[in-house]
Amino acid sequence: MFKKFIQRPVLSTVISVIIVILGVLGLVELPISQYPDIAPPTVNVSASYTGANADVVLKSIVIPLEEQINGVENMTYMTSTATNDGNASIKIFFKVGTNPDLAAVNVQNRVSRATSLLPVEVTQAGVTVTKSQSSNLLIFSLYSDGNAYSQTFLQNYAKINLVPQIQRVVGVGDVTVFGANDYSMRIWLRPDVMQQYKLIPSDISAALAEQNIEAAPGKFGENGNQAFQYVIKYKGRLTSAKEFGDIIIKSVGNGQLLRLKDVAKVELGSLSYASTTKTNGIESTAMAISQTPGSNARDVIIN
Secondary structure, three states: OHHHHHHOHHHHHHHHHHHHHHHHHHHHHOOOOOOOOOOOOEEEEEEEOOOOOHHHHHHHHHHHHHHHHOOOOOEEEEEEEEOOOOEEEEEEEEOOOOOHHHHHHHHHHHHHHOHHHOOHHHHHHOOEEEEEOOOOOEEEEEEOHHHOOOHHHHHHHHHHHHHHHHHOOOOEEEEEEOOOOOEEEEEEEOHHHHHHOOOOHHHHHHHHHHHOOOOOOOEEOOOOOOOOOEEOOOOOOOOOHHHHHOOEEEEEEOOEEEEHHHHEEEEEEEOOOOOOOEEOOEEEEEEEEEEOOOOOHHHHHHO
16 A cells, blocks of 8 residues: 555645645634543533521522422533532533533523522522533633732722623633622621610611612603603612711611611621632732633633
C-alpha cells in the first residue's frame, strides 16, 4: 500500500492537501471544549430563604422541589445542598445528548408546580432555573490595588457592571459570583429594648412589610370640573439607613412614636458575613463562568 504513494507522488500530494484543508476547517468550525463531550447537561435550581438554617431550608424548599422535579423527562439523577445562610441548590443531571433548552423548560414547569408549597418569602425572592455544564470554564477574581475597596463593594460592582456583559457573550451558560456579600440594609435588633416595649421580631417584619413597599396611589381630579388632573406620587421603597430608622413601630402614648432606630441599629452592610474571599491577601470577589453545551470554549474565553 505504501508503494502506491511512493510511485504516485501526485496522489500523495493531493491527499495531503485534502487532509490539511479538513484540519483547518475542523480547527475553525468545530467547537473546542475543555473536556470531552461526555458531561451530561445540567440544570440548576436555586432559591433563598433569608434567616433560615439548613434544616429549615431542607424541609421547606429542597424537599418540595425535589418531589416535583423527580422524574422529569430524560433525567438521570439529581443532587441538592442546603446551607445555614438560607440558600438551597438543586442540580438535575440529564442523559448525554438531551437538549439543554428543553430540559430547562421541563424543569421550570415542574418548579412552577411547587410554588404554592414554598414559603412566601421564598416565592417573593424567586426560584431561579438555569442551564449550564457541570464544570466551570473559567474562574477569576476581582480586587483593587492597595485594598482600596471592600469585598462588598467589589461584588456589588461586579454584579452591576460585569455580570450582565459576560452573560451576553455567546456560549456563556451561567456566571456565578461566590459569596453572599451584596449590599443590604442590616437591622440589628436590641433584645433588651424590645423586651421593654414588649416587641418580637415579627412585629419589626410586619412594620417593614407595611411601610417599605411600592404602591400605586392613583390620581384625582379625573372626573371633576377642575382644569387639571393630578397624579399622586408615593415615595416607594426606602433607600437609606436614615429612612429605615424612621419607620414607625407603634405609638407609646402621650403623642410619642416608637421608631425602628429606637429598638435597633440600622446600617448599610453586607447580606452575609459567613464567608470572605481574598487574592494575595487582598479582599476580592471571585467569579466562575460555565459554558453552554456545544459552544466553543476558546471563543468564550477570548470574548
